[in-house]
Amino acid sequence: MKNKKIAIIGCGNLGTSIAHGLLESEEFNPQNLTLTKRHPESLFYLQPKGVTVISDNSQAASDADLVVLGVKPYNVPNILKEIRPVLKPGKQTIVSLATGVTLEEMQTELDPNTALFRAMPNIAADIQESITCICGKNGSTELENQIKCLFNSIGISIVIEEHLMEAATVLGACGVAYVLRFMRAMTQGGIQIGFDAKTANMIVNQTVKGAAELIIKKGIHPEEAIDKVTTPKGCTIVGLNEMEHHGFSAAMVKGVLASYNKIEKL
Known part of the structure; x- marks a missing residue:
């Protein structure tokens, strides 16, 4: 994951925990991390480490290999509509942290061939001790392994079937x-x-x-x-x-x- 550009859109408590975990990993380059928030001032303390902090979701998504959605479930459709024009089908992967928003629901807002994943880490990501459950669609085995690698940098991860995501x-x-x-x-x-x-x-x-x-x-x-x-x-x-x-x-x-x-x- 060292050379992958990652954008965390809507970086709230969970997104910030993931950011902290990534920054603690020797395998990740902080300059490849972009964080967005409506009022980004609370994240400016991460800028000296090399992290880009902005409020423009489209700008963050356009430059990223992996776009992590850290927004509330009800905001997922709106964010996907917002960033869709700058996404490059087949080139970028969407990872949602939102509870209850299915892969099928996300796919209706995107190019049908977009690689999609749902991931459920916890706040122990902050100290690289999270358990993250993952499920996906349209992703190759190699891409699935890359997503696991991302979340292994903040703890451990397992792949499960989507119907178990709410239980996870x-x-x-x-x-x-x-x-x-x-x-x-x-x-x-x-x-x-x-x-x-x-x-x-x-x-x-x-x-x-x-x-x-x-x-x-x-x-x-x-x-x-x-x-x-x-x-x-x-x-x-x-x-x-x-x-x-x-x-x-x-x-x-x-x-x-x-x-x-x-x-x-x-």
Whole structure:
């Protein structure tokens, strides 16, 4: 991706996270990155790094190999109509980050042969730790690999079928907030049992990080790891059973389903 010119149109929170991740990658040239925003002043701090920051979407799209749409779902059709006159069919690829906007819906606004992709990263792109789910249309295997390479620069990526993209949004993007809310609650519990807020937060942060790394590096199921710390008549199993008694797992599943149902209605 070092020589690919990338434009992120409508660079909000997620787009900015992706930009930060790309700029941290040694494989990417900052001079190949263009960011647009209606009021671009908030992105000017990236200009000293070599990034181009403008408000003209058409100008950004005309010079790019990959055009990443970071706008809200309801704005996708308008942006595609705006930039279509400057796009070169067969030469540029469109990647949308918008939830709920299908490849078919985007294609109606573009040349039918345009290579299109949907991608759902999360805000951990900011520190190159995102999980990005990708699906596409009209793209070759080589192009699909290039898109994966782009998002691998901000974490890891997987290719899925399009009908799973909304589920990927819930699990991978909304999921960050779920985990953070759990961490906040765990920190509050730590304060109640005697720690100051800073120390409790430090312990919780590293505990969650360690638990995730354990599962990833060992390749084990979470329940297998849980079994290692739940000794007979011990304090861990008492705490887990109390949480389950109050619906911990059920509440988590219900939350995931509620978010998914909300997306399905959009």
